[in-house]
Amino acid sequence: MRLNDKVAVVTGSASGIGRAIADRFVAEGATIVVADFNAEGIERTVEEIRAAGGTATGQCFDVSDREAVHDATRQIVERHGRIDILVNNAGISRYRPFATMSSEDWDIVLAVDLKGVFFCAQAAAPYMVERGYGRMINISSALGTGATPHGTAGSPGGSSAYAAAKAAVIMLTKTLAREVGPANVTVNCVAPGTFLTPMSATTRTPEQVQEHLDHRKKTVVLNRIGSLDELVAPILFFASDDCSYVTGHTIHVDGGRFD
Numbered sequence: 001m002r003l004n005d006k007v008a009v010v011t012g013s014a015s016g017i018g019r020a021i022a023d024r025f026v027a028e029g030a031t032i033v034v035a036d037f038n039a040e041g042i043e044r045t046v047e048e049i050r051a052a053g054g055t056a057t058g059q060c061f062d063v064s065d066r067e068a069v070h071d072a073t074r075q076i077v078e079r080h081g082r083i084d085i086l087v088n089n090a091g092i093s094r095y096r097p098f099a100t101m102s103s104e105d106w107d108i109v110l111a112v113d114l115k116g117v118f119f120c121a122q123a124a125a126p127y128m129v130e131r132g133y134g135r136m137i138n139i140s141s142a143l144g145t146g147a148t149p150h151g152t153a154g155s156p157g158g159s160s161a162y163a164a165a166k167a168a169v170i171m172l173t174k175t176l177a178r179e180v181g182p183a184n185v186t187v188n189c190v191a192p193g194t195f196l197t198p199m200s201a202t203t204r205t206p207e208q209v210q211e212h213l214d215h216r217k218k219t220v221v222l223n224r225i226g227s228l229d230e231l232v233a234p235i236l237f238f239a240s241d242d243c244s245y246v247t248g249h250t251i252h253v254d255g256g257r258f259d
């Protein structure tokens with residue numbers, strides 16, 4: 001039980017990768033706060049975690065709304081007494097060719113994928129700093145460092161806003177790590193490659209999803225698509241007490257992808 005007695009807030013945990021993180025953290029003894037803006041998804045997730053014998057509460061808020069994030073964080077601390085772990089996982093994608101990318105699409109991606117991380121980290125940090133303990137993990141993407149060619153192999157391409165936000169998350173991780181490090185708060189980042197989640201399905205047709213997975217299998221060094229358990233393993237490390245002397249780093253969990 002690597003997270004015994006820890007209180008962990010996982011944003012975007014009503015679905016996909018966030019849900020997989022929440023399930024694993026619960027199995028490792030953590031109390032989970034399912035933080036998402038999908039109220040129905042929160043209710044279902046909390047019920048399922050409790051039915052499986054875990055401890056979870058829900059918190060419904062939009063990570064891109066600063067006031068809502070700060071209110072929610074206060075409520076979580078009032079309810080659980082502290083936040084030991086924050087995983088900034090909530091994210092969206094809007095794949096559009098750069099030439100026709102609207103200002104609205106650009107803004108919403110940056111607001112959720114970058115500003116959302118900033119708001120949640122800024123709200124939780126003072127509580128962690130005050131206690132002299134904290135683990136933050138930000139979820140970036142393989143697209144934060146590599147540019148997938150537009151429209152090839154089932155990739156919708158046009159990831160400029162998403163890639164810009166995810167690249168910025170890597171630098172935000174480093175700079176924030178510097179600021180909170182002296183208070184024994186570590187900040188690290190995980191950049192996933194291709195994983196099959198509802199997000200992959202909503203940004204592609206079923207044929208594109210299959211084409212994309214086939215392409216990835218052939219192009220990553222390990223020649224297969226990873227499981228969510230494999231993605232969660234380094235996130236668990238960053239969240240645990242084992243990660244007492246590692247901060248500001250990004251681990252790419254992508255099966256070896258160098259494009």
Ligand code: NAI
Nearest residue numbers: 012015016017036037062063090091141194195197198199
């Ligand atoms: P998903 O779409 O399955 O789940 C995202 C969750 O975030 C949903 O529960 C959604 O309700 C929540 N969410 C979205 N906007 C929100 C907001 N403004 N406030 C609060 N909650 C919000 O997506 P998936 O695939 O699980 O992605 C999770 C993270 O992993 C994202 O940051 C994504 O960019 C990143 N990622 C995913 C990859 C993949 O292959 N699925 C690859 C690389 C990165």
